[in-house]
Amino acid sequence: MNQILLITDGGSNVGESPVIAAAQAYAEGITVNVAGVVDDGSVGEQGAVEIAEIARAGGGMSRIVSTRLLSQTVQMMTRQTVQGTIRQAVNQELRQLLGVESVAELPPAKRAEVVRVMEDLSENSPLRVALLIDASGSMKPKLAAVEEAIRDLGLSLQARKGESAVAVFHFPGELSNEACMLDLDWTDAPSRLGAIFAKLRMKGTTPTGPALLRVVEFFRETCGKINTEPQQPTTLIKRDDNGGVRSDYVV
């Protein structure tokens, strides 16, 4: 299972459309989630629309939250996406094997076993999450919360039984032609991010689209060819709508 988590506070302004980039990521088997971080004011209407669109195109979910709720939200989205991916794959199997649309169509007595299998898969399947962090000037006061969210996500991933890894990128990169920069290669213990974050030089442009595409390439370079499962995007979009019900403290 592969995920990109984009943490940003506003709209993109350079290069390819981030919505198309997210759609490309999803086509290659990577789900894209977006956390919009705001403290005072808002991301603006345009920013909010773009955040929602990126997630929809990327088969994931989006949330606009304050820095205080960032850790919780990052975890919730990561976990729900894992569950969503597994549910989708299992429901696909059910369709082929039994001709039912989803586990909800099975009689309750049979659901118990299927759900147990889903839970085992969610817990044990290998998971990779690439975090892509907007390092434009306005994000500076929010970086402490971002750092904390990454540490916290690391804790939850380490607790899983399955293999888990995170990588961290920020954008724009240091060089003018660099869409984003790798801060931390795949690791199961994302610590010592403080040093990296202290070095960040905040810049004005926000090349969200090119940065997303660069991370998709990184997945391909480091994980080999990603196996794309036949997927039905509608299911995940639906999950986005009702995900909020249990968004409070779900990990």
Next chain:
Amino acid sequence: MITSSEKQLPPGTVLRGKWNGKRYRLERLLGLGANGQVYLASNGSRTCAVKIGKETEDLQAEANVLASLDQRERRRPPFLLDVDDAELQGRRFPFYAMQYVPGSPVKTYLRQHGAQWFGVIGYRLLERLAELHEAGWVFGDVKSDNVLVSDYGRVALVDYGGATGIGRGVRQFTEIYDRGYWAAGSRTADPAYDVFAVAVLWIHALDGKRLLQLTRTLLPQNRHPRELVELVRTNPTLQPMESWLDRALYGRFQHAREAGEYWRALVHAAAHPKTAREGQVPGWMAGLLAASVLLCGTAAVIWFLH
């Protein structure tokens, strides 16, 4: 966060199970869990609680935990009564019916009946958790709302949405009760995870203002169990349990049984402060006694010899 936007079902709403055919009349909302709403309901003359959710998988996962507990603890009435779907306003909702547990959240109970009840409640809570651990589950989301207390400090756990098989990643938790949040250990489900949350529960219940103040002001990199121990040390109600809370917060209980035993011992010691002190006679006192016995003996011998 968004649960408030969820519509409540009006009292009198009837759920008709699609598969098992049972009917439930909803009486009132009991509470909101992360995965759905819980109502007090009646099925014929029988009162029960019904949890209605949106995601079949989430509700079924909870029902699985209850079923596995029922299978293990056969001497008591079952927790899980029914799992089914119902159609409401043209939409299908999964639900399950379970035993109704009367009672109020720990914090409310202590406010109404006095803080002196926390000794009994604490012991019963640890016993309950120990049973759960012995069945292979960690509760995960220990917090005031999920620990219901009824007459004379009887304790029941509700909302098994966080229940996690031992050794897996805790499924659901509340930030300030979480061991990982306080940099006091992993988020892997083990008995000590629940015991840690119990320690925070007591701080939250008896010194809530200062705890919340601490979580607001403390920088993430400074979160540490010593900060919680510091609160305990300066609170007169919690202080008698300081050594228990200290061990729980630092993960020095392997099992909830062990934690329960130690809790019990402290409750008794706190009730009889004198007997607790009698156990340990200071060294100098023993030495003095020995010396005086010796002196007395010598005097007696000398007296006899004369």
